[in-house]
Amino acid sequence: MEETQNEIAVSEVSQTQRIIHNLKNQIYKFNEINKVEKDKSKLEEEINILINGLLAEELSTDKLGGLIALRGFIYQYYVAIYNMLEMLYNNKWEYLAYEYIDDIALLGIDKIRFIQVKTEREDGQAHSLSPNLITKREKKLDSWLDKLFLNKYEIETKKTFQSVPNIQNKEFSYEFELATNMTYDSKGILSYYSDSEKTKHKDDKLAEFIDKPFIKDGEVHKFTDYIPEGAEWCLNRLTIKYYGRTEKLWIDIIHKIIGLINDKDYEIANRIFEKILINLLERTHNDNLKEKDNRKILFFSSSEIRLWIEEFEKDARNAVDAKRQSKLLATAFNDCFNELHIEIERNWSNPWKQRLIETLLWLKDSLDKQKDKNPFILEIFINRLFFLANNRTVSIKIDASPNWSYLLNSLRSIIYYMTFYQEKAFIFDTDTNFILKQGQNDNSLKQLFAIFNARKKETIIVCRELIEEKLEQCSLLSKINEDIYFFVIDSEKEVKTNRFIKNKITTSSEYPKITSSYSNIKILDGKFIEDFLNELRDALKETNVEYDEALKSWILELNEKVKKG
Template identity: 35%
Template sequence: MTVETENTVEQYLNHKLDIYCAENNETISKEDRSAFLECILKREPRNLGGLTALRGFIYQYYVTAYYVVEMIHSKEAWWNEVIFELLDDITLFSSSKIRFVQVKTVKQMGEDNHLTPYDLYNRKGGLSWLHTLFSNFSDFEVRLKDLNKLNVVPEFDFQFEIATNAQYDNTVLKAYSKNEKFNLSEEELHKDDSFKEKLNEPLKKRKKIEDKDVEYQVDFEELVGKNVEWCMKRFCIKHFGSFEELHRQIVGKLSDIIDTKNKVIQEAVAEYIFDQLILEVIMRTHRDDLTEDKKNSLVFTREEMSDLIKHWEQESRYSIHQAINSEVLKEEFNLQFNQLRQEIKNDWTQPQLRKELIETTYWLEEQLHEQYREKKDIYVYERFLNRLFFMRNSEIHIRNNNPRDSVYLLESLKHINFCLTLYNQKNTPLNNGKLLFKQGKNKDSDWTTFAFYNSRHQGDFNKMIRFLVGTIESCSYSQSIKNEYICFISHSKYDIANRYKFTNSSVIDSSDESNSSITDISKPVIFQRIATLEELSSSICDQQSEIESFNNDLILNAWNQSLKEQCE
């Protein structure tokens, strides 16, 4: 969404809120307004339910969504178009029939949440609810021309509806709530029904005549074009229930449309479609200054919405599939971290070293989990494996067809964990790089950057270097790194270990030429076999004398010397 579109949506919705507050004598706080706009602009409509103060305002969008879904769901739905606000709040339309729907809401709690006949014929502010609803008849033909709807039959069938969340136990109103066929007979009216009397009372209006403000009267039939009996016969009150009840009705109908026997998937897909539908209604109707040729954006047709719902269903199924894969992968990582901690407990006998290694595992695990939990990157686990195994920044799910992949992951986590434990400060740089980067820092030194690649025995060391060089040259993040960095390659074919053995007094170097510094690419990278790290880890682990910490001068000197010599 562009900034211009966001501003337009925000202005329109604020204007709509102002009108709603004025008509309903309500006040909506700046905080609630901001929260509402954030839900829409960030496309997170599911949070709308928590905005209690705005439920009355949002209710009209929910009723619109209900009739869109009903148009597709019900075989008895005669309308093939749902029109938003152009004719009335909502209009259901076909070539031979039309229903005008006005949405009226009350606060869901309190003494004033019951509908009475007085609410319908009260003329406070000029016209009553019913006067306004029925007056649609007098000019509907002119307004239909705005939508180029000229092919209607001469005997057009009219219906009028008040859609509400209000309860009503009034016996007069119950007759109209049962008028689902919009053909109420005189015999079905309650004996205390006074609508005919009240609506036939002349309306008092004013107009200017020769600069004088003159009062005059207009009777019902003159205003509407039909008499009261004709209108009330075609009038129905539809109780949609509370905000939550209406939501359940819509989701229930969507669930019926979805072709699956899995109730969990059915409900999840239905909720997703509901969210997208509410957004579609709000975003398509955020303008009240549409030109004639764009007014059709306020019309939701059966064919169009049916296609959209099918699209959202497919989109949701894919998202659910991805989410399930992500959850499975998250559990795989949890399993491997637990396995790694168990191995550390079994292999490392010195308490402080064991403690520091385990603390690093929790740091690494939380770094991933925080991204996933806070939805900063819901594909963080997929991205980790794609970088580690395939040198690509991708959210593609990796099928775990090879049982060795779990072993490769565990061993790579072990390498990364040991490497980072050697540093007081640790960092996972947020980047769009194709390689798996980590950083470490001690005292006043600069950050040291590492990349990790597990070739899974797909080729020998030199072949993997050639692949990596191509990746680095095409990786913007790699190109942005100013200082040279270390790229560890593990599980290449025919690995030959570099021997960097640690003792309490010295570093024994038996290196060969199996590591390579690539100087013919734009950024210097030191490619090292993972054996450099493994051997140092084994040497420290095998020490009999107590070592106070990995942050030990001899260990750090051994580590820094091994890195320095490979850079020379």
């Protein structure tokens, strides 16, 4: 295999040696690729065995603890987002605080609402909220309702809040909310706290239970020592809100966004939701809260959230439009390739039909492979083809005529002239604004091709000036010594006035002579490509045209056009 690792000048060996050398190269490459594929396949098989073994194990609740906790955190973020959006609807609250006073707190000028989020596993089983669950104490006043109501005590006794006039004002109002994904009996005790129209249940003993002193290890804990108004006062300000499972809550959030942007486009609404969630995560992941400024980021104003919606809506619309444009663009390319395949099948006979189809598949495959590396490759292709630019967004509709026809003509031209080369390559370089292809036959020199479609908007002379201007911006040219044949297709015909007849215009049917200030750039009217292939197709109806003969004619035609230009 030593021979495969050294460059061999083909010109110094015989035809037989060259064939043997190339065959060895192919065998070596095949063996190397096959070895890598086998190793990769073996590795994947071993990993799948390991994964399947892990999946076969029954997981206890303890082992799922991390996932359950994470789902709970996500649910709390969803509840926060829901209330952020609700702030924009009811104008009741000015700020939302996240994980600062309680899980969530809503702040107004003269009021505050504490929201505690409590969830259970969403495993398809029923998990009910009950009076016992929300009032259960273990060591002290530590039930769900105790913790929720005692926020009032925390607010009123902390020195940091004692200087806030509104909080010390008797008119300052408190609200409490237990947010949950757990269901409860619609006719039971807790239903009263979820629906303001219902009457209190006759068996409701919540206030009595909360006010009852709790004794643990000889220590007495009294709720009224902290909240003199008592449990009944707190319960009158309590709402138990069922937000539903995570999926339902997400749907409710999406509907709120839809209402705010006045657009039922779910994809746009979901993108806005995702941006809000990311912002919320970024603002609340920092646990270094010693500095006041660090704590301030946990507060979100209604005006800030409104600006978020406006900003994220613009971003979402741009992203969705780009995504949909990308799909339409991919469809337009596929339609063009299908149309060209049918056209070749209908108008050509073998072996040229097979050669053209192989070139078509090469072109399609080249774009598909590049799309895996760069999802915007079709957009870049269009911008290079029509505007000699590298933009990722397309400003014209390709799925509509005549732009679709211009794309079809361009792909046809590329297929036509690349058919004459056994070795084909696309050059997708970021340092150029052009669609570059490379072709080569056996020991012949490499030939480079570029294409520009004028879309009947400019004459060939104006196109030359535009190309010349863009060439100045192409840093790749300094690395290229080979000739580049630059084809311009679908240009506007040149017109000239008749010197003998005033205002009468005649159309020139000759290919214009074009020159470039770059010696290796040959700008040519691409119309001759189709004319040349049409002549070849017509000739094939009467006689057999060998590949070598057609290739020779093609090279001569190229050189002839360059001489005229």
